[in-house]
Amino acid sequence: MTTADENSGGRAAGIASLDRLIHEPARLLIMTILATVEAADFVYLARETSLTKGNLGAHLVRLEGAGYIEIEKTYRGKVPRTVCRLSDAGSVAYRAYRQALRRTADQLPDVSATSRRSG
DSSP, X not given: OOOHXXXXXXXXXXXXXXXXXXXXXXXXXXXXXXXXXXXXXXXXXXXXXXXXXXXXXXXXXXXXXXXXXXXEEEEETTEEEEEEEEOHXXXXXXXXXXXXHHHHHHHSOOOOTTTOOOO
C-alpha cells in the first residue's frame, strides 16, 4: 500500500509552482478575458467578471504592477475611459500558466470508488 507521503511529492510541487498572481480566480478570469480580445474597457471587464468596481480595480492594479497588463486612461468627451490589454509579458505568463496547469492536472490522481473511504 502506498502512503500519502510516498505518493504526493511531485504533485504538490506542481501545484506550488503555479503563478499565484494569475492563479487567484478573479485575476485568472481577467487574464483569460484579456487573452481573447485585443483590449477591453473597464465597464466590459466589470460586466463580464461580475466584480465590483473597487475589487476589479484592485486586481487590475496588481496585474499592472506585475507587468502582465497595460492600462490606458483616456476620455471620451468628458467621460473617463479605462482600457486594458494583455502586455507581451502577460501573454507569455498566461501561456506558461496554462501549460503548468495542464501538466499539474495531468499529474493529479484519478479518484476511484475503491480509493474512497466511507465514514
